[in-house]
Amino acid sequence: MTSDDHWWTESVIYQIYPRSFFDSNGDGEGDLPGITSHLEHVQMLGVDAIWLSPFYKSPNKDGGYDVANPRDVDPRFGNLDDAQVMIKRAHELGLKVLVDVVPNHFSDQHQWFKYAVASPKGSPERDRFHFHDAKADGTPPNNWISLFGGPAWTQLKTADGSAQYYLHLFDSSQPDLNWENEEVSEDFEKTLRFWLDLGADGFRIDVAHGLVKENILTDHHDPQGLSDALRLDVEMSADMRGELLSSVPFFDRDGVHPIYRNWRKIFDSYDRDVMAVAEAWVHPPVRATRYVRHDELQQVFNFDLLVAPFDAKFLFKCINDTLEMLHQVNAPATWALSNHDTPRVASRHGEQASRALALFVMALPGSCYIYNGQELGLPDAELADSDRQDPAFFRTKGLHKGRDGARIPMPWSGENTPFGFSAGKPWLPIPQSWRGLSVADQEKDLESTLHLYRSALAIRREHLVGTGDISWVNRGENDLLSFARGEYAVYLNAGKGSLDIPSVGKLAIGSNSKVTLTGGHLTLPPASSAWIATR
Numbered sequence: 001m002t003s004d005d006h007w008w009t010e011s012v013i014y015q016i017y018p019r020s021f022f023d024s025n026g027d028g029e030g031d032l033p034g035i036t037s038h039l040e041h042v043q044m045l046g047v048d049a050i051w052l053s054p055f056y057k058s059p060n061k062d063g064g065y066d067v068a069n070p071r072d073v074d075p076r077f078g079n080l081d082d083a084q085v086m087i088k089r090a091h092e093l094g095l096k097v098l099v100d101v102v103p104n105h106f107s108d109q110h111q112w113f114k115y116a117v118a119s120p121k122g123s124p125e126r127d128r129f130h131f132h133d134a135k136a137d138g139t140p141p142n143n144w145i146s147l148f149g150g151p152a153w154t155q156l157k158t159a160d161g162s163a164q165y166y167l168h169l170f171d172s173s174q175p176d177l178n179w180e181n182e183e184v185s186e187d188f189e190k191t192l193r194f195w196l197d198l199g200a201d202g203f204r205i206d207v208a209h210g211l212v213k214e215n216i217l218t219d220h221h222d223p224q225g226l227s228d229a230l231r232l233d234v235e236m237s238a239d240m241r242g243e244l245l246s247s248v249p250f251f252d253r254d255g256v257h258p259i260y261r262n263w264r265k266i267f268d269s270y271d272r273d274v275m276a277v278a279e280a281w282v283h284p285p286v287r288a289t290r291y292v293r294h295d296e297l298q299q300v301f302n303f304d305l306l307v308a309p310f311d312a313k314f315l316f317k318c319i320n321d322t323l324e325m326l327h328q329v330n331a332p333a334t335w336a337l338s339n340h341d342t343p344r345v346a347s348r349h350g351e352q353a354s355r356a357l358a359l360f361v362m363a364l365p366g367s368c369y370i371y372n373g374q375e376l377g378l379p380d381a382e383l384a385d386s387d388r389q390d391p392a393f394f395r396t397k398g399l400h401k402g403r404d405g406a407r408i409p410m411p412w413s414g415e416n417t418p419f420g421f422s423a424g425k426p427w428l429p430i431p432q433s434w435r436g437l438s439v440a441d442q443e444k445d446l447e448s449t450l451h452l453y454r455s456a457l458a459i460r461r462e463h464l465v466g467t468g469d470i471s472w473v474n475r476g477e478n479d480l481l482s483f484a485r486g487e488y489a490v491y492l493n494a495g496k497g498s499l500d501i502p503s504v505g506k507l508a509i510g511s512n513s514k515v516t517l518t519g520g521h522l523t524l525p526p527a528s529s530a531w532i533a534t535r
């Protein structure tokens, strides 16, 4: 497969969190017209596509991942016309558009759930979800724990006195759908066609590994262990985590694959190159390749770099394993350093290391995902608990702070918060300490993270895309990683000391201005990276 075959093989995809991108009407929340009016920023960055987190009708208990109508726009974001205008503008600017699809659950405000609540036990309306009776002692049908903390079941007291429980892997406002019910699959096929007909070029599939549940009436032998193993912020030995994750009854069951084979047929029935990327946290990692077999999806997220330490040997293994694994199914690798669910890369590694890592990763074969604000080097923001909105914070009673820190609105211009994001009060406060990080300020500074990303993506597009595999030269010894690809040599110093490496060619780009190539010597200061044009 060469990069010319498909637009997505080596695409750079920019994730927009609609609520935090740009507010066009002063209500403090980003919206679709706001995105449309600021797409030039995205185009100038040099990416190929945008992916938008949900903007569908939703009570917004989980940032819109609680969908009340997947074929309509929530008024906070605008309306369907605004969506169409946004997609059209993106296409005019040469950007493909991916939208999110959330098939594991609906919101409890979806009319199907309202019907289910109003209908008796055993009714077809209840069969679209997972309704089950309590155990004899009145406790939930099994002992699974929600990914947001607390029990994965909530009991309904309804008029007929049945008091059944319904399953929710996430918040209690997100009832899981029963994928054995044909109406569920039919409804999602309708949703896919709806957005494709409106012009979308594909999808990011939320919790793609979760749709099928097994042993739903059986207790798990270690529910708390399983819940901890599924959380990346809980420390646990790799062996123990591996063992627990090999027995998750609600993730990565074989039954999810026929669903994606059907979806693929829908994608292929369009006369353009439609693609989908799966959010699938699976174990062992090689199971991810099952989602990108030739008749399934085109990409699967690789989350390793979201949690990897800035350590050369670790990074080597993580990158090399991913490349080898996906090679076997002839699917492109995907690389992501940040998203709306994890602490931002600049906070995890610091400014210089995150710039160095981003530059290094952008040279790799495959597809890169950039989360809005990552191109500005934004850190996570400190938030007062009173400002938090993430259900994970509330369901764990504050034990886990949640993901709001990575969802702060974008700073566009000006000296003071809210930095041009909104004429009103932003839904999450933007810290005044972000002064100087706005798009307008970084435009003026040639050494800014914004210029680093722009320059790197321009060189990538012109000289690296389509140049095939990499050949490793340094595999992490002495904190150094390096590889050759096409006519480029790419270096990363992940150590605390400066490295001096004999090198010929021309410095195409360095992660900061202290990276130099003179007299046949490449100088890489601590936490830096470089691309050298060798011919």
Ligand code: GLC
Residues within 6 Å of the ligand: 062, 063, 065, 066, 102, 170, 206, 207, 279, 340, 341
């Ligand atoms: C995915 C989303 C996350 C959401 C969850 C439940 O992991 O990325 O934001 O909370 O699914 O829909």
Ligand code: CA
Residues within 6 Å of the ligand: 023, 024, 025, 026, 027, 028, 029, 030, 031, 076
């Ligand atoms: Ca708004």
